[in-house]
Amino acid sequence: MATLLLLVSTAAVLAASMLRVDAQQDKIMPNILVIVGDDLGTPHSISRTMTLTVTPAWFFVVSWTSSWDKGYNDVGFHGAEIPTPNIDSLARNAVRLSNYHSSCIACCCPSVC
Amino acid sequence: MTGRYPAHYGLQNDVIEAAEPNGLPLDETLLSEMLGTYGYHSHVIGKWHLGHFSWDYTPLNRGFESFYGYYLGDSDYYVHTKSANVDGQTLTGFDLRKDKDVAREDDGTYSTFLFLREAERVVRNHPEGEPLFLYLPFQNAHAPQQVPEEFISNTTCKDIPNASRRVYCGMVNALDYAVGEVVELFEAKGMWNNTLLVFTADNGGTQSTGGNNAPFRGQKASYFEGGVRGAGFVYGQALGRGNVDVAGLTHVTDWFPTIENFVARAYGGHVHPTKPRLPLDGLDIWDQLTTDKPILNRSVLLNTDPISMSKALIHGSHKYMIEKNEPYYLVPQANETSATRPMPDGLETGLVYKNVKLYEWVFDLDADPLESDNLALTDADLLQSLRGIMAGFDAAAVPPSKKPQTTDANPTNFGGAWTPWVL
Numbered sequence: 001m002a003t004l005l006l007l008v009s010t011a012a013v014l015a016a017s018m019l020r021v022d023a024q025q026d027k028i029m030p031n032i033l034v035i036v037g038d039d040l041g042t043p044h045s046i047s048r049t050m051t052l053t054v055t056p057a058w059f060f061v062v063s064w065t066s067s068w069d070k071g072y073n074d075v076g077f078h079g080a081e082i083p084t085p086n087i088d089s090l091a092r093n094a095v096r097l098s099n100y101h102s103s104c105i106a107c108c109c110p111s112v113c
Numbered sequence: 114m115t116g117r118y119p120a121h122y123g124l125q126n127d128v129i130e131a132a133e134p135n136g137l138p139l140d141e142t143l144l145s146e147m148l149g150t151y152g153y154h155s156h157v158i159g160k161w162h163l164g165h166f167s168w169d170y171t172p173l174n175r176g177f178e179s180f181y182g183y184y185l186g187d188s189d190y191y192v193h194t195k196s197a198n199v200d201g202q203t204l205t206g207f208d209l210r211k212d213k214d215v216a217r218e219d220d221g222t223y224s225t226f227l228f229l230r231e232a233e234r235v236v237r238n239h240p241e242g243e244p245l246f247l248y249l250p251f252q253n254a255h256a257p258q259q260v261p262e263e264f265i266s267n268t269t270c271k272d273i274p275n276a277s278r279r280v281y282c283g284m285v286n287a288l289d290y291a292v293g294e295v296v297e298l299f300e301a302k303g304m305w306n307n308t309l310l311v312f313t314a315d316n317g318g319t320q321s322t323g324g325n326n327a328p329f330r331g332q333k334a335s336y337f338e339g340g341v342r343g344a345g346f347v348y349g350q351a352l353g354r355g356n357v358d359v360a361g362l363t364h365v366t367d368w369f370p371t372i373e374n375f376v377a378r379a380y381g382g383h384v385h386p387t388k389p390r391l392p393l394d395g396l397d398i399w400d401q402l403t404t405d406k407p408i409l410n411r412s413v414l415l416n417t418d419p420i421s422m423s424k425a426l427i428h429g430s431h432k433y434m435i436e437k438n439e440p441y442y443l444v445p446q447a448n449e450t451s452a453t454r455p456m457p458d459g460l461e462t463g464l465v466y467k468n469v470k471l472y473e474w475v476f477d478l479d480a481d482p483l484e485s486d487n488l489a490l491t492d493a494d495l496l497q498s499l500r501g502i503m504a505g506f507d508a509a510a511v512p513p514s515k516k517p518q519t520t521d522a523n524p525t526n527f528g529g530a531w532t533p534w535v536l
Contacts, residue, residue, distance in 0.1 A: 029244035036250035086293030093355035100345035
């Protein structure tokens with residue numbers, strides 16, 4: 001009887017574990033896409049997670065807001081803003097990290113860290 | 114890729130040089146390897162730069178099913194050559210591969226187009242219903258300054274008066290074009306709604322090649338914010354929200370644990386790793402991405418490098434650094450090659466590296482994100498306490514694994530391409 005119970009319970013465990021594997025295989029796993037830009041400066045709109053206003057006299061007025069759109073106006077400096085409509089449109093609907101740091105300074109950190 | 118600080122595996126000093134027998138240590142677990150245990154198909158398209166002196170260090174041996182790209186950095190966008198000076202000799206080689214094969218046939222085509230072509234192949238061939246990890250480190254907008262003219266002439270980039278800046282603008286615009294195309298590939302395959310996108314920069318731009326980090330101080334290769342504060346965002350339905358800014362301190366090492374736990378939840382539990390795991394330095398920031406839960410005060414090591422004697426950390430809102438003086442780099446006007454606004458020196462350290470004096474700096478990044486008020490000069494208690502935290506990081510760091518370059522790597526020994534030379 002004890003042996004039978006053992007057999008039954010072993011079979012049950014086995015069946016349960018197989019079911020679990022099946023369940024995992026049925027799960028739709030998320031895709032992960034990591035895109036890295038190399039040596040991107042901060043002033044263009046893709047990195048604009050804060051609104052920065054810079055006057056031509058090179059005094060700073062920094063207002064920390066959450067507006068990606070309004071953005072930082074570097075028109076005063078070089079007459080144009082770098083157009084990044086696709087990244088902007090993603091970023092507009094993204095969770096943006098406004099205080100995001102990489103680690104070492106010239107060793108292509110995202111690939112390493 | 115590892116969730117760990119470079120100072121914990123010896124890569125804290127500069128980059129892996131073309132002829133340097135060095136690489137990301139093989140006992141590190143890469144994102145690709147971790148995701149592989151959850152059934153992911155991992156592909157890398159673009160810049161590798163994690164070591165190529167031996168095949169063991171190249172992508173196909175590090176959890177990736179395919180590789181299309183370049184082993185080094187800084188190569189020509191069209192002819193894909195890279196030069197290195199070793200023992201007075203200039204070694205030049207072709208640096209573009211499909212898996213392990215040299216991709217000679219792609220000589221002459223701008224890398225961004227090649228990477229897009231490969232991304233299309235990978236997404237098209239990806240088996241339906243199985244998870245994909247696509248790692249896309251684009252070449253843009255690293256030097257050299259090269260871009261197809263249409264990315265300038267067809268956009269507002271053409272109105273930028275400074276020539277270098279104009280080309281840089283085109284290069285960033287080309288990156289933007291590529292991002293749009295990649296999203297379309299995922300959409301066309303019906304995969305986009307189930308994709309988590311992480312977009313990240315690696316470090317600040319370089320003034321001499323069109324980059325600019327204004328209004329932040331400093332640039333690439335400095336620990337001032339212009340060098341280490343970058344663009345980062347996450348996009349995907351799984352987050353349950355969008356159009357939100359997370360203001361707490363986040364770090365590039367956070368991606369590994371955040372992605373691992375996210376995937377494990379979807380899988381229904383953590384999978385036992387196939388090789389021993391080393392302690393992670395990053396934090397799982399999922400709760401901060403998906404809710405308004407604040408990030409607790411944390412200490413982040415930006416780097417510590419005994420060769421250059423420079424180091425930096427952020428503790429709460431305070432940054433501590435030993436670093437050379439850096440000006441503000443202004444966006445140069447039409448005829449300027451560079452424009453700076455110099456700043457006073459910091460606290461003397463007596464340290465000199467390559468004839469440049471190093472100083473101590475402390476900034477309150479919340480109150481002074483532009484790093485103009487050096488608290489190392491005025492707040493001795495704060496300075497002392499931050500030095501103590503730095504000493505702890507220093508004690509936990511391993512020595513740099515930096516090695517001299519060798520002419521054994523000479524591409525002429527390998528049909529003209531940069532090729533693993535240690536068997």
